[in-house]
Amino acid sequence: MIQVAVLGFGTVGSGVVEVLDQNAERVKKAVPEGVAVKYIVDIREFPGNPYEKLLVRDFALVENDPDVQIVVETIGGATIAYDFTKRALLAGKSVVTSNKELVATKGCELLAIAREKKVHYLFEAAVGGGIPVIRPLVQCLAGNNILSICGILNGTTNYILTKMINEALSFDEALKQAQLNGYAEQDPTADVEGHDACRKISILSSLAYGHYVAPELIATEGIRKVSLSDVAFAASAGYAVKLLGRTVRDGNQAYVFVAPHLVDRACPIARVDDVFNAIMIEGDAVGQTMFYGRGAGKLPTASAVVGDIIDVAEHKEKPRRMGWQDAVDGFVKPMDTFVCRRYARIAEKDKKRSEEIFGAVRWLSAGAPAEAAFLTGPLSEREFAEKWMAASIAPLGTLRVL
Amino acid sequence: MIQVAVLGFGTVGSGVVEVLDQNAERVKKAVPEGVAVKYIVDIREFPGNPYEKLLVRDFALVENDPDVQIVVETIGGATIAYDFTKRALLAGKSVVTSNKELVATKGCELLAIAREKKVHYLFEAAVGGGIPVIRPLVQCLAGNNILSICGILNGTTNYILTKMINEALSFDEALKQAQLNGYAEQDPTADVEGHDACRKISILSSLAYGHYVAPELIATEGIRKVSLSDVAFAASAGYAVKLLGRTVRDGNQAYVFVAPHLVDRACPIARVDDVFNAIMIEGDAVGQTMFYGRGAGKLPTASAVVGDIIDVAEHKEKPRRMGWQDAVDGFVKPMDTFVCRRYARIAEKDKKRSEEIFGAVRWLSAGAPAEAAFLTGPLSEREFAEKWMAASIAPLGTLRVL
Numbered sequence: 010m011i012q013v014a015v016l017g018f019g020t021v022g023s024g025v026v027e028v029l030d031q032n033a034e035r036v037k038k039a040v041p042e043g044v045a046v047k048y049i050v051d052i053r054e055f056p057g058n059p060y061e062k063l064l065v066r067d068f069a070l071v072e073n074d075p076d077v078q079i080v081v082e083t084i085g086g087a088t089i090a091y092d093f094t095k096r097a098l099l100a101g102k103s104v105v106t107s108n109k110e111l112v113a114t115k116g117c118e119l120l121a122i123a124r125e126k127k128v129h130y131l132f133e134a135a136v137g138g139g140i141p142v143i144r145p146l147v148q149c150l151a152g153n154n155i156l157s158i159c160g161i162l163n164g165t166t167n168y169i170l171t172k173m174i175n176e177a178l179s180f181d182e183a184l185k186q187a188q189l190n191g192y193a194e195q196d197p198t199a200d201v202e203g204h205d206a207c208r209k210i211s212i213l214s215s216l217a218y219g220h221y222v223a224p225e226l227i228a229t230e231g232i233r234k235v236s237l238s239d240v241a242f243a244a245s246a247g248y249a250v251k252l253l254g255r256t257v258r259d260g261n262q263a264y265v266f267v268a269p270h271l272v273d274r275a276c277p278i279a280r281v282d283d284v285f286n287a288i289m290i291e292g293d294a295v296g297q298t299m300f301y302g303r304g305a306g307k308l309p310t311a312s313a314v315v316g317d318i319i320d321v322a323e324h325k326e327k328p329r330r331m332g333w334q335d336a337v338d339g340f341v342k343p344m345d346t347f348v349c350r351r352y353a354r355i356a357e358k359d360k361k362r363s364e365e366i367f368g369a370v371r372w373l374s375a376g377a378p379a380e381a382a383f384l385t386g387p388l389s390e391r392e393f394a395e396k397w398m399a400a401s402i403a404p405l406g407t408l409r410v411l
Numbered sequence: 412m413i414q415v416a417v418l419g420f421g422t423v424g425s426g427v428v429e430v431l432d433q434n435a436e437r438v439k440k441a442v443p444e445g446v447a448v449k450y451i452v453d454i455r456e457f458p459g460n461p462y463e464k465l466l467v468r469d470f471a472l473v474e475n476d477p478d479v480q481i482v483v484e485t486i487g488g489a490t491i492a493y494d495f496t497k498r499a500l501l502a503g504k505s506v507v508t509s510n511k512e513l514v515a516t517k518g519c520e521l522l523a524i525a526r527e528k529k530v531h532y533l534f535e536a537a538v539g540g541g542i543p544v545i546r547p548l549v550q551c552l553a554g555n556n557i558l559s560i561c562g563i564l565n566g567t568t569n570y571i572l573t574k575m576i577n578e579a580l581s582f583d584e585a586l587k588q589a590q591l592n593g594y595a596e597q598d599p600t601a602d603v604e605g606h607d608a609c610r611k612i613s614i615l616s617s618l619a620y621g622h623y624v625a626p627e628l629i630a631t632e633g634i635r636k637v638s639l640s641d642v643a644f645a646a647s648a649g650y651a652v653k654l655l656g657r658t659v660r661d662g663n664q665a666y667v668f669v670a671p672h673l674v675d676r677a678c679p680i681a682r683v684d685d686v687f688n689a690i691m692i693e694g695d696a697v698g699q700t701m702f703y704g705r706g707a708g709k710l711p712t713a714s715a716v717v718g719d720i721i722d723v724a725e726h727k728e729k730p731r732r733m734g735w736q737d738a739v740d741g742f743v744k745p746m747d748t749f750v751c752r753r754y755a756r757i758a759e760k761d762k763k764r765s766e767e768i769f770g771a772v773r774w775l776s777a778g779a780p781a782e783a784a785f786l787t788g789p790l791s792e793r794e795f796a797e798k799w800m801a802a803s804i805a806p807l808g809t810l811r812v813l
Contacts, residue, residue, distance in 0.1 A: 028554050028696050038621055039553045039732060133551060139697035141543075141551030149535060149543030151441045152430050152717030219440055277703060280682060294430050294714035295541035298704035301679060302697065312696035315554030323732065330441060330725065 011044045011322045014071040016093055017084035018051040018064065021107050021134070024311030025081055026060050029318070036315070040322040047077060050093075068093050072100050079321050081314060082106040087114050098122045098130065103328070105317040107134035107310050113208035117221050120332035129328045131317040136162065136209045137286050139309025140302040141316070146290060147216055147331050153292025155217035155258065159411065162209040162254040164284035164304040165193045165200035166232050170250055170269075171282045173240050180235065192284055202231035203252065203267040210254030213288070214265050217256065221336040228266040228344045235269050238377035239354055239406050243271050245375035246384070248352075249279040253411065262342045271352050271384075271410045278411075345391040350410035354382040359402045366400040384410060413446045413724045416473040418495055419486035420453040420466065423509050423536070426713030427483055428462050431720070438717070442724040449479055452495075470495050474502050481723050483716060484508040489516050500524045500532065505730070507719040509536035509712050515610035519623050522734035531730045533719040538564065538611045539688045541711025542704035543718070548692060549618055549733050555694025557619035557660065561813065564611040564656045566686035566706040567595045567602035568634050572652055572671075573684045575642050582637065594686055604633035605654065605669040612656030615690070616667050619658065623738040630668040630746045637671050640779035641756055641808050645673045647777035648786065650754075651681040655813065664744045673754050673786075673812045680813075747793040752812035756784040761804045768802040786812060 013029070015022045026046050029036060036044050048071050049063045058064075071077050080097040082104055084090040090111050097104050099122060106112065111119075112132045123130035133143045137160075146155075161167050165187055172183035184201070187193035199205050207229040214222040232252050243250050248271040256265040272279040277299055281287040286304025291297045303309040320329065355363055357379050364370065370383035385393070397404060415431070417424045428448050431438060438446050450473050451465045460466075473479050482499040484506055486492040492513050499506050501524060508514065513521075514534045525532035535545045539562075548557075563569050567589055574585035586603070589595035601607045609631040616624040634654050645652050650673040658667040674681040679701055683689040688706025693699045705711040722731065757765055759781050766772065772785035787795070799806060 024696075032554055032556060032696070035556050036554060140700055141547035144551050145543035145547055148722060149546050149718040150714065151721040152434055152438060153714055154434060154437050277679070277682065280679065292714060294426075294434070294710040294717070296705050296708075296711055298542055298702070300700070300702060302700035306698075308696040309698055312552065312555055312694060315696070316551040319553040320550060324726075324729065327726065327729065 010042055011040060011078055012047040012076045013044060013079045013081060013318060014048040014050060014077045015046055015081045015083065016050045016068070017082070018049050018053070018055060019083065020307045021310045021314065022049065022081070022083035024307035025083065025314045028308065028311045028315050036319060039319045044318060044322060047074070068096070072096050077102060078325070079318055080104045081318065082108055083314070084108065085110065087111045091115055094119055095122065098126055098128060101126050101128060103129035103131070103321045105129070105131045105314055105321065107132070107314055109135040109205070109208040109212060113211040113224050116212070116215065116333065117335055123328065127328055129321045129324070131320060131329065131331060132212070133317050134310045134313035136212050137288055137300065137302070138304040138306060139312040140286060140288065140300050140304065141313070142288050142300045143216060143331065145300065146213065150290065150292050150295060153294045155290065155292055157255070157257045157291045158210070158213050158217060158288065159253055159255045159278065160210070160213070160288035161251055161278060161281050161286050162206040162288070162304070163200055163252060164286060165197065166206070166252045167281065167286070168192045168284050170232060170235070170252065173235070173237060174244065174249060177237060179237055180233065201233055203229045206252060206254040206267045210256060210265060210267060213254070214256045214263065215333040216331070218263065218340070220334045220340065222265055222341060223336060226265065226341040228268070230268040232269050234406060236406060238380055239408065241375050241377070242354060242373040242382040243352070246371070246373045247274050248272060248410070249274060250408065251279065259342060262340055264342050264344065264347050266344060269408055271408055273411070276411065346389050348387050348389045350387055351385045351393050352382065352408040352410055353385070353404045354380055354406040355402060355404050357381045362400050362402055366396050380405065412444055413442060413480055414449040414478045415446060415481045415483060415720060416450040416452060416479045417448055417483045417485065418452045418470065419484070420451050420455070420457060421485065422709045423712045423716065424451065424483070424485035426709035427485065427716045430710065430713045430717050438721060441721045446720060446724060449476070470498070474498050479504060480727070481720055482506045483720065484510055485716070486510070487512065489513045493517055496521055497524065500528055500530060503528050503530060505531035505533070505723045507531070507533045507716055507723060509534070509716055511537040511607070511610040511614060515613040515626050518614070518617065518735065519737055525730065529730055531723045531726070533722060533731065533733060534614070535719050536712045536715035538614050539690055539702065539704070540706040540708060541714040542688060542690065542702050542706065543715070544690050544702045545618060545733065547702065548615065552692065552694050552697060555696045557692065557694055559657070559659045559693045560612070560615050560619060560690065561655055561657045561680065562612070562615070562690035563653055563680060563683050563688050564608040564690070564706070565602055565654060566688055567599065568608070568654045569683065569688070570594045570686050572634060572637070572654065575637070575639060576646065576651055579639060581639055582635065603635055605631045608654060608656040608669045612658060612667060612669060616658045616665065617735040618733070620665065620742070622736045622742065624667055624743060625738060628667065628743040630670070632670040634671050636808060638808060640782055641810065643777050643779070644756060644775040644784035645754070648773070648775045649676050650674060650812070651676060652810065653681065661744060664742055666744050666746065666749050668746060671810055673810055675813070678813065748791050750789050750791045753787045753790055753795050754784065754810040754812055755787070755806045756782055756808040757804060757806050759783045764802050764804055768798050782807065
């Protein structure tokens, strides 16, 4: 029997315990000796919970128990989770996690310890919740040079944008609904400002390129500035507004960023709604592939964690090549040279002046009164900024076009 | 250096040689010792081909060369490919293939030999071309009981249906275009009659359930009978006509079948067009996930084969649990109890009689003149057949609704 300790008995942790228990027969098909939870570590009490007898408060019990081979970290954050993960790896235990913050910020160090100790540090659940994406990227596409990744990586913001698009709710109203339905935290900053998506594209980029792409190098913009007027202008031209985490390879460097985009409805990613996530990966051999599913939630995330637990159990003797090396200086390109089409919303009175500066743009209809919006051809970030300076206009809003 | 022999220098075989050569740096990141093609086995001559010096005619050279650790079988069919695969496995070499016919018909035997010889028999490329789907299903979703799989598994028929839907071409015209563009064989039977999709859902079902689901047990219907009138009626109600390979778990049994369906345009699978494939997998923990990409073609298929080669190279000492056991008698349920909504096209004169028998159906518009079409509520296959008998009407066409 493979003995597991689960750290943190919140949504994901309890989901993992449930799936391992309820799907024990299924798990045995992959791991004939079976997988059992020996400890659940949490400082809270759960009186009457069916798994109450497994609860302990002291992580040292896990750390010092040679029977525990796999530690599941679902605490979240990068403080206690960091300490426990490091100690577990140093104690020669494999660690499986859903904690994107910890993986994105401390991944280099933790992966290096895992390599040295010849144990696994796996985190399929950290990106895309239950969607299999890390293993496909690292294993199935291992023969490809990755040209780009583009994903709807955060369910909360996608839910908010879907409500704005489909029901014409304002950002604030949509956020309130997301909070009422449990899709957004009371403090929604990490989701709404794009930090969560930033951590996930940091992880995907690091895996794709094989060396660390730190979150602080990733230009990150959330959705607070997206207005109902933007959504309506976009819709009139066949676009949906989506928050995307992207990386685009450019020679020996890459752009990596998070920002709301106009996405053509002909693109499959434009039609990923509500709390669903989708990640499009483009390789030089495979072309474009897409992975779609529930990016969060108790059982979907637990599904990914349990898949990792099974992988560890099956490959105890040979830890997986599923990580990255230290960062390469200068690899992440500054955004000012990034070229794409642009969307801009302006006061109607500035239409003529905009045309003088931007030339033959495509005007959109159906936005707010006294406003106008247009799409440009391909422009670099710098050219775009310079044109506004030249025009002496402050746009009401701008977005990139995918 | 890991030495590879490629059997068959056609589209896929030459793609594999090219990807291994051109992406050698990338492959080395995963397999530091490198992967090299030592032989290409084909009876044809390729004068002037850059890889000409690797060509040999005699498979025995490969079989008897202890340096060759991995054999890539891209011959296709189940005769010579079967012989060579068996001999390679018996000689203790791992085999990687894109050959769905061989895997679907002889998989049990070949997987058993591979297990006995402690080598790999991998076939990621056999389903969905370059789309990572087999590894995600078997590894990432290993903690799930698979409830259903539903896929657009054949690019040729999806191309034909897309032309019928978007350009109102007849089946024959669309088939001709597919042939002109190289998407359909001169003898299109295997694609058009659903045999290719049948082999692929056989493989996916066998993997999902862990025991063999033989193609001959899979009720298989192609797209020859789908008319432009069906496509138009379906479109008028927001449906696309798609050829689906499906399995639906039902207790200790499962339905497994291939047939054209009406698919609601709200479902992501309805919007998978042209030669693209998509596979939706539903697990009890993860919910619905979808995998999308190019289901065929030289480089996409080569991408999947090279991913498998790298996997073998990384796990020489421990072959993967990626296969199935012998078939379980009575596991595949006869279709007569399968319940779903139905679409029927009839002569307009039969409208009244249909309503008497089928009750409150939903009438569709926009099909051919003098014809009518309707959607029923959920009915079993048997009930549906009995109602036509009772009505004494022969429908002009019927389809299932997803």
